[in-house]
Amino acid sequence: MDFILYAVPFFFVLIAVELLADRWRGVSNYRLADAINSISTGVLSTTTGLLTKGVGLLTYAFALDHLALFKLSGDSVWVFAFVLYDFCYYWLHRMGHERNILWAAHSVHHQSEDYNLSTALRQTSTGFLLSWIFYLPMAVLGVPLLVFISVAALNLLYQFWVHTKHIPKLGWFEWFFVTPSNHRAHHAQNALYMDRNYGGVFIIWDRLFGSFQEEDDNEPVIFGVTTPLASWNPLWANVQFYAQLWDDAKRAQSKWDKLRIWFMRTGWRPADVAAKYPMNKPDLSQFRKFEVPLDGRQQIYVALQFCVYIALGSYLMNLERSLPTGALVLGWGAVALGLFTLGVALENRPWTLKLELVRLASNLPLMWLAPLIGLWPASAVGWVGLLSYSLLSGIGLYCCRNRFTRLAS
Known part of the structure; x- marks a missing residue:
């Protein structure tokens, strides 16, 4: 069953509900251009996925046939696979923030300077290039392909509801699961929250591996990325950081720097390039959302x-x-x-x-x-x-x- 396909109408119903909640509470968490841009990247990602999802499925099926150590079956495999998928997702997500080549794909999801349910639909079109690598352990351990596809969809569906500002902290639930509060911190560009809270469903991975940060009432979250997209174009959103890496690679004098820039920690630039072409990070105390006037x-x-x-x-x-x-x-x-x-x-x-x-x-x-x-x-x-x-x-x-x-x- 294609859970995502059947969930799409509910996504839009819940976005309408959130808009009503905005109106009822007298707040404005949506801007038309930003919401259209977020959903546009989602539509582009989905349609691109129709042509590219074979990359992940074929590599998984190949590993399952030739590298699997076990052949798992039975009802218990579903629970095991659900937890294991989130563990693999944690490391994909964490590396997506810590390595340039992976951040180039994942940064799309973080470019919105608003935070609402439309932000959840903001997805990359290039993640298929490398993300499959992180799920190969599931194939090696013998998780059937159908189970893998199903738990992947369920994991993605869970992540939709946490993209809202309307739900406060949830007490004990915060200790074990990803919630709107700890995911708001994940989407922040504040130094306090930067590169934290990577779990998809379970926040316990972050607590175990030292990447957890609680949302602090004394540090209001500022959403977005430190190198602003400053565009409403979904195609440019998908290539912005790749273009930046490409420019830096061309400018670097060292051939080694031209290669390794793609795989270095996020933000690393060759010394000669950084000196000649400095990139100043914005002062968050002067932060203003990107806006273009339209009547x-x-x-x-x-x-x-x-x-x-x-x-x-x-x-x-x-x-x-x-x-x-x-x-x-x-x-x-x-x-x-x-x-x-x-x-x-x-x-x-x-x-x-x-x-x-x-x-x-x-x-x-x-x-x-x-x-x-x-x-x-x-x-x-x-x-x-x-x-x-x-x-x-x-x-x-x-x-x-x-x-x-x-x-x-």
Whole structure:
């Protein structure tokens, strides 16, 4: 059973509940652009995962067939696997904060300067490259593939609810499990909380291995990363830190430094590069969240367009097993282009209008190509629907054109 697929509607219901709680308590934990950016990275991660999850599954299956020391079975294997998965996740998560190459992937989840349930959906699209290594011990110990997939999904589902500011400390529960309080500390960029609380379900790993930090009422959490993303674009969010490492590697004089920078502790830079290209960390006492002014009409336009890509991402998830690879690639491309364009619109770039026209124009070849490779069946209803959507979007864009142009100039 695909637990994540069935949980998606509940994610959005709970986000709506949290918004109502915000309103009831007279607080504002959501900003439209930040929430769209967080969910966009989640949609991009999910659709990318449709094409890349075979990396982890194939390597796990290979290790299970050729390296397994035991063949585990029975009901008890589920409890064992659930606990063992979280132990492996702890070390993946910890190394994701402590090594440059892994932080490049994981940093996506920490870039939001808000903290709410939409932040939980903010996931990397490149984690598949190395994360599989940390779960090979489960295969060596003989945890069946189906059990591994299931406990991985349950672990991820558990982590959703802890991304909220509305739930206070939970007494004895804090000693054994990851909670909203100790996970808020994990998402902080304050020095007190930096690189702490790595568990997914169980906080006992952090207590055992010295990485636990309680949320301190005297040290309010400031969310985000010390090298701010300063962007609403989900594609740039996924490559920002890779680009920084690449630039430093190119600038380094030593060939050894060019190689080892990728595997050194997070924040390490070659001495010659750091001297010539210093990077000053922000003063948290002067911290201001990244913001780009947009008027109400622009926000409504982007929000409605974003709903289309949530729907397309959900469509790909639901029909993944029946769609050919070419259709999944085309669907991913449409999602990536759309989310990139909406990110540009949220940043109010001078070229927003031109890029948005390109996105809408791309619906014409998509209308012809999608049925041809099996993304959806050829039908007059589909053609009329896509043309109607493009036409209505064009009208909406026309109504917003002066606002984008004025604010961008």
